[in-house]
Amino acid sequence: MTKKMTVAAALLASVAALPALGQERGGVLNFARYDGSNLIDPIYADRNPDIWMVGSLFDTLLRSDENGSIVPGLAESFDVSEDGSAVTLTLREGLKFSDGSALTGEDVVFSLDRARNPDLGPWAGLLGNIDSVSHDGRKVTIELSTPDPTILSMLATFTTGIVSKAAFEAAEGETDQDKSAALFAATAPGVGSGPFYLCGFEQGTSMEFCANQHYWRAGADGEPLPYLDGVHFEIIPDDATRVLKLQAGEVDAAEFIPFSRVAELEADPSIEMNLFPSTRIIYAPINTRETRADGSPNPLADPKVRQALNYATNKQALIGLVLQGAGKPMTSPLMAAATQLATETDPLYGYDMERAKALIDEAGLAPGTEITLTTLAGSADDGTIFAALQQMWAPLGIKLVVEQVDNATRGAKNRSGEFDIHTYGWVNDVNDPSQVTGWLGYTPTANAVGTGWENSEFNTLFEESAKEMDPAARAQQYAEMQEIYAEAAPLLFLYETPFAVAVSDAVEGYVQTPLGNNQFEEATVSR
């Protein structure tokens, strides 16, 4: 070999080795959480701290990509029949659970049947249109009782995560609940179909994810994801302590950074402050019933008064006060701008005090009318919102008083209608606008978020949209619903907030999706 050739060979070798060198692998990411998980089972997960972890442990047949489109997941291809009555999917070849056992159509049937069983989890209603699930080798067929435009989104939702039938049935316990609890107990070796499996769990304290060596997705280097060996979670409920822990270098990432600390962390060169786009909206349901719970006439029953309150609320100022600017006013009355089919009404009730005053005059609201705002006790954000609204609405002759309660009490008041206005928030669980629209506007779901607002045109549109298979027609229905809702204003429309997660500069590739799910599969940490 001549010298020239050796150099060329060495060059070639180094070029070939580049992608591998460029991708860091290994290491454990330490993540500080605001609250712990209780049960990370796809069908029993009911609180966000549970739901947002499910995707790391249990993969779904389909996935949502960064743009919100549905793309193949465990299934390499999918097809909806012409008449919308069936979905057929083909599983990828050679799929395995984290314990090395094969992931088959049998597991898919088991998981989906479990997920749609209304006697088990709270999410069965999302799959209510499924008539049967069957498989033939790698081919899975889902028969629907009525065409369902949301079915593909549901197959990319945490509750349809695929669990191992064999592992589940082998778990201790009599009932499905007992078996689930046993599978997620501290001592049980977890079985996962996602990029990780649960390998340690001390409830309320810590949680360990270990890399699933058999995960089907490949990283940039052609090897299976995830890049990390694992993730270690610590539960640190106090906001200030979580930030201190990150600043002291004891953890690599901390979630739910208070917005008042964002600027300070952005200025820290060793920390990267992420504000991930989210589907979270902050709004305040308004009681629209003719009378209050105590029988007295309700001034807020008049849509003009509700519109006036919306015009008199300077959202930009609130965003400055509460979020230190890290947010944007709601532009669709029903959902965050990141949600599919959201209409952009910009501005949605932009600040206009003159118009607000005119509406109040038209409605004939007596000066000095007392309205109660129910807020969360101990929430600094709610305290700020109250103080600001009290001032903003004073020119309308409204005397705003505050009532502070805890979360459980607020929920009970919402249900019983014993409130005038109360603070609330929402994050989508599903990559489809039907869930949030049903929650906020459809009367049979939850009395239109407890407001008691009822609009037959809206209800009919919602019911029709639930079986409308033509995307254009469905989009039109959603546009109309948003128009009706904005006009009626059963909410005080406030703002959208991002997910604030701060990571050390050693961390790359961690993402929190608009639905809140934590994605660690493409994360790396360099030490």
Added chain:
Amino acid sequence: MAAIQYILKRLLLMIPTFFLVMIIIFLLVRLLPGDPAIAIAGDRASDADLAAIRERLGLNQPLWMQFWHFVTNTLQGDLGRSILMRAPVIEVIANRLPTTLFLTIYAVLLSVLIAGPLAFVAALNRGRWPDAVIRTVFQIGLSMPVFYIGLILLTFLAAQLRWFPVGGYGETFGARLYHLFLPAVAVALYTSAIIMRNLRSAIIEVVDAEYVQFARAKGLPAHQILGRHVLRNALISTVTLLGLSIGNLMSGTLVTETVFAVPGVGRLMLEAIFARDYPLIQGLTLTFALLVSVVFLLTDLIQSLLDPRMRLT
């Protein structure tokens, strides 16, 4: 013999106390607005889902029947299943209790170690500058909320100087001493301030007492006067106060455990209340009641040892 009889009598007396605690806590948690079913299924759950959960948890039964189940199960050592943790309440508490006990005992020891010597220095320098400095510092400690002291300690000693970890609670005994030092100090500051004030005035009182003056006149060495007469007599009221403070210390852990990310029963209680986890709240309350009763009993026993005039009857 008298002591054993006394203890038995006290234990018997604890039975009606516990029954009262059970009635009160049972009714109190049910008087709270908010529904465990909503706490479980979330605000978005349908009425049918909520009804199913209430049925499963027995919350749709009449109140007296729920109470009857609670009492009979508790007598059989079954505190029910935690709604939030989906595990037996006894297991959940047993997992978390050692950490809180460790923290509480640690804080008691620190309180005594901090307050004891300083009380002597202050008392023996009454009216001079060491007395003034010590009393002022403790006055500040008394008037600051525990979470605020906690955050100050964390910011300076942990995050900036890095002498201590910011959170966590350690695996080994030594690691626990190290990890829980700051939380223990935060909890102990308040108690030590109370103990210091009490002990200081007790010492001053005893030092001025005639028998001490007499002993001094007799020419007894100072250390004997301090050890045999002053300390022993001054400690009586302080032990009582320390016993009474244990309840305070345990409630202090509610806040401290949250700030310092220590997974004990204090934080668990807060979580249980927010989730309206009736069985867990009941179980924790009974546990707290049991612990406080035991501490009071021990306090009385120690007192009688210190002062034979207090007979165990």
